[in-house]
Amino acid sequence: MGEAAKTVIFEIERQNSTDESSYWEKFELPYRANMNVISALMEIRRNPVNIEGKKTTPVNWDMNCLEEVCGACSMVINGKARQSCTALVDQLEQPIRLQPMRTFPVVRDLIVDRSRMFDSLKKVKAWVPIDGTHDLGEGPRMPERKRQWAYELSKCMTCGVCLEACPNVNEKSDFIGAAPLSQVRLMNAHPTGAMNRDERLNAIMGEGGLADCGNSQNCVESCPKGIPLTTSIAALNRDVSIQMFRNFFGSDHMVD
Amino acid sequence: MLPTNVLRGVKFLDNNREFLMRRLHSLLGVIPIGLFLTQHLIVNHFATQGVEAFNQAAHFMANLPFVIFLEIFVIYLPLMYHAFYGLYIAFTAKNNPGHYSYMRNILFVAQRYTGIFLVVFIAWHVFETRFQVAIGAAEADFNMMENILSNPFMFAFYVLGVLSATFHLANGLWSFFVTWGITVSAKAQRYSTYFTLLVFIVLSIIGIRALFAFV
Numbered sequence: 495m496g497e498a499a500k501t502v503i504f505e506i507e508r509q510n511s512t513d514e515s516s517y518w519e520k521f522e523l524p525y526r527a528n529m530n531v532i533s534a535l536m537e538i539r540r541n542p543v544n545i546e547g548k549k550t551t552p553v554n555w556d557m558n559c560l561e562e563v564c565g566a567c568s569m570v571i572n573g574k575a576r577q578s579c580t581a582l583v584d585q586l587e588q589p590i591r592l593q594p595m596r597t598f599p600v601v602r603d604l605i606v607d608r609s610r611m612f613d614s615l616k617k618v619k620a621w622v623p624i625d626g627t628h629d630l631g632e633g634p635r636m637p638e639r640k641r642q643w644a645y646e647l648s649k650c651m652t653c654g655v656c657l658e659a660c661p662n663v664n665e666k667s668d669f670i671g672a673a674p675l676s677q678v679r680l681m682n683a684h685p686t687g688a689m690n691r692d693e694r695l696n697a698i699m700g701e702g703g704l705a706d707c708g709n710s711q712n713c714v715e716s717c718p719k720g721i722p723l724t725t726s727i728a729a730l731n732r733d734v735s736i737q738m739f740r741n742f743f744g745s746d747h748m749v750d
Numbered sequence: 751m752l753p754t755n756v757l758r759g760v761k762f763l764d765n766n767r768e769f770l771m772r773r774l775h776s777l778l779g780v781i782p783i784g785l786f787l788t789q790h791l792i793v794n795h796f797a798t799q800g801v802e803a804f805n806q807a808a809h810f811m812a813n814l815p816f817v818i819f820l821e822i823f824v825i826y827l828p829l830m831y832h833a834f835y836g837l838y839i840a841f842t843a844k845n846n847p848g849h850y851s852y853m854r855n856i857l858f859v860a861q862r863y864t865g866i867f868l869v870v871f872i873a874w875h876v877f878e879t880r881f882q883v884a885i886g887a888a889e890a891d892f893n894m895m896e897n898i899l900s901n902p903f904m905f906a907f908y909v910l911g912v913l914s915a916t917f918h919l920a921n922g923l924w925s926f927f928v929t930w931g932i933t934v935s936a937k938a939q940r941y942s943t944y945f946t947l948l949v950f951i952v953l954s955i956i957g958i959r960a961l962f963a964f965v
Contacts, residue, residue: 574850664844710854
């Protein structure tokens with residue numbers, strides 16, 4: 495078979511706006527070497543004609559860095575949530591099925607609104623508070639080996655893949671999912687961040703927090719950055735177990 | 751801009767009631783329910799030593815002092831809490847073992863299906879044995895189980911019930927270790943998988959051997 499005759503077929507689940515119902519549309523594109531899903535979507539945008547030869551609207555998707563560090567282009571590709579920038583056409587079974595991550599509200603076509611993740615980060619206080627009215631000076635030093643370990647946790651790009659893969663994050667539950675939980679572990683590991691560790695632990699003991707994890711461990715299998723999410727969850731479970739007794743039996747200081 | 755407060759996770763952080771209920775659910779599954787199940791299967795195993803041995807053991811258990819209080823506080827209340835809250839947990843999951851067919855996810859789904867099945871099985875089992883004894887319609891002895899299990903359909907139902915229970919306990923024990931922060935690292939969790947697999951196999955053999963002793 496000659497290269498020129500080769501084509502790639504895409505089936506895309508489309509939706510015009512949040513409240514409208516979705517529909518499937520098929521596209522057949524000429525194959526190019528080293529194509530990824532984004533370059534295929536760009537091709538559709540350039541020439542928005544579906545497989546029946548009918549002119550249609552270009553497919554909308556979100557993207558930014560194109561090197562799997564921003565998380566914006568996440569979508570469900572052949573049933574699994576992942577980034578479309580690193581989804582190579584050569585490695586995918588055809589027809590390639592693209593769907594939005596329905597765990598989030600769909601804005602249009604493949605674009606979703608991941609605001610809930612950013613809201614969750616606020617809820618769990620996933621930051622290190624250093625602002626004050628005067629210069630607080632240097633913080634405590636962090637051991638280098640701990641820094642290297644914490645760096646792995648800091649790779650989270652809030653892409654939403656772990657939430658999409660999680661059976662317990664859905665419209666029937668308030669579960670915040672693995673990503674914000676792991677950020678609690680990261681912030682609590684920071685020597686300055688640890689000064690507020692009890693506040694974060696109490697936050698994830700709230701509704702939709704840590705306890706909603708059902709240990710399906712899809713998150714750690716799906717995380718594109720290889721973050722040890724289930725280790726984070728188990729480690730937080732340990733911290734929270736201690737915090738729970740501390741809260742219940744009382745302690746004259748809430749943080750070490 | 752986009753929908754509802756619930757979707758955007760605003761509802762959470764109000765209180766930690768859900769956290770405590772989940773922890774209680776996890777704890778009760780092991781203590782006392784897991785311990786009771788183990789004890790129950792071991793006592794059943796007397797059936798392999800003959801009619802007399804089983805009847806003696808059953809008689810001993812049925813005539814423990816304060817038996818009704820033991821049953822209420824060690825079995826009925828914890829079991830009902832675990833069952834009903836467990837149903838709520840099972841039905842709030844959106845199972846996805848098709849696309850995400852990883853071992854832990856399949857076990858996650860199996861935990862929920864066995865749980866739902868066990869609610870039905872245990873309800874029937876309690877009605878058929880303990881309740882019949884309570885209303886004086888039957889006596890809990892070897893004969894009773896022999897009659898029940900002589901029906902091949904009921905025998906299959908009981909085999910499924912025992913295997914569901916041992917699986918649900920073994921896999922629940924694995925989750926218990928994670929939930930309480932005992933097994934944290936991936937390695938610890940892997941060893942915990944081997945250990946709980948052993949628990950499943952051993953309890954299943956004990957349970958199934960007892961069932962076969964009645965036929």
